[in-house]
Amino acid sequence: MDATMTVGDALALAGGTTSQGNPRRLELFRGGEKVRVDLSPETPISTSPIRSGDQIYVPERSWLSRNTWLVSSAFGASVSIAIAVIRYR
DSSP: OOTTOBHHHHHHHTTOOOTTBOGGGOEEEETTEEEOOOOOTTSBGGGSOOOTTOEEEOOBOOHHHHOHHHHHHHHHHHHHHHHHHHHTO
């Protein structure tokens, strides 16, 4: 890898994240153990704590952020029901 690449570039070379992934909460594993680092996709590889053999893990986004359509639909339906109940009282 080129030292001018960013962590995000490295993720892109690896095939990117899935639609369920949260690239803002990257985790670094070294020797099978989680290493506490502040790692963001914009971090240049040359200044990152990444070493040869490390693994970068992209955790899933929260259920709520993956299903905003469901939450907004449920909210819209409940408002519609409330309006109908008030209107026909």
